[in-house]
Amino acid sequence: MKRDSGYNTRQKEKLLDYLIRNKEKHTNVQEISAFLTAEGTPVGTATIYRQLDKLVECGKVRKYSFDGKTGACYQFIDESKDCHEHFHLKCLHCGKLIHLDCDHLMGINEHIAEHHGFVIDPSQTVFYGCCSDCLQAEKDDRS
Amino acid sequence: MKRDSGYNTRQKEKLLDYLIRNKEKHTNVQEISAFLTAEGTPVGTATIYRQLDKLVECGKVRKYSFDGKTGACYQFIDESKDCHEHFHLKCLHCGKLIHLDCDHLMGINEHIAEHHGFVIDPSQTVFYGCCSDCLQAEKDDRS
DNA sequence: TTGCGTGCAAAGGTTTTGCATGGCA
DNA sequence: TGCCATGCAAAACCTTTGCACGCAA
Secondary structure, eight states, rough: OOOOOSSOOOHHHHHHHHHHHHSSSSSHHHHHHHHHHHHTTOHHHHHHHHHHHHHHHHSSEEEEOOOOTTOOOOEEEOOOGGGSSSEEETTTOOOOEEEEEOHHHHHHHHHHHHOOOOOOOOGGGGEEEEEEHHHHHHHHOOO | OOOOOOOOOOHHHHHHHHHHHTSSSSBOHHHHHHHHHHHHHHOOHHHHHHHHHHHHTTTTTTEOOOOOTTOEEEOOOOOOTOOEEEEEEEEEOOOOOEOOOOHHHHHHHHHHHHHOOOEOOGOOOOOEEOOOHHHHHHHHHHH
């Protein structure tokens, strides 16, 4: 993981500002671009991609790509939440991201490291599936 | 999930044949196209996508979207193998994809369903981290 | 004959890249 | 001043779509 070297530019500042303000949700390049343009401080698409790459590279932002069609999602990593210590669940229906603090699950790391020689990076790993709300909604639909 | 209705065409046959022959690995449209072309029985890209969609639709093939850049991966579902869904490990360093058949890990599903009300879709879930080869290589680098 | 399947090319969308210019340190 | 960052446009990719023609049933 690289360090956050580089110049401080208006674009970089605006982008980071937006990401931090929206750290509780996933966002994407289109959204960022639209917002910054609306704010009167537009930033070129290429620049957004390049800066996001760096932020991902130095561990400040998490990148999710689960569907090539909709494009990648990005989210600022809230240090105070200690996201390296737990897994994430993402609902494929409503897009909700769930932070999962569970000691039982953290045992997965050890198991896989021991039995499969593979070291998992929880901050990059997301379980995809369907959350309880959406399961309930589906059930209601059928009845 | 739909049924496998439709005509039997040369293209469909060739595609399915390729998928079955390579059921132990993930493949993608580019690979399929290249192979069929090399075989002297080329199939149009659009047709491959359309047929794959149908196969996914009727549950014969699983589709993976790891990261938008490399495009989606497809794999024939081997019914006979009692090939329950398994998880995948993807090495962030060398990009290797590891299929992980492990009963212990499948217990995760039950745990999360029971304790967290969330139903995981293993076909969409990938553990990211570092494989044993790359861990070894890193160790060697440092020494 | 009917209507789905196919191939081609074009379109769509996301992400990357080349290159000249701009701006931080 | 020396680089890195930016912006624009073009390119690169993956995937979908429109349309005329082909082919299975």
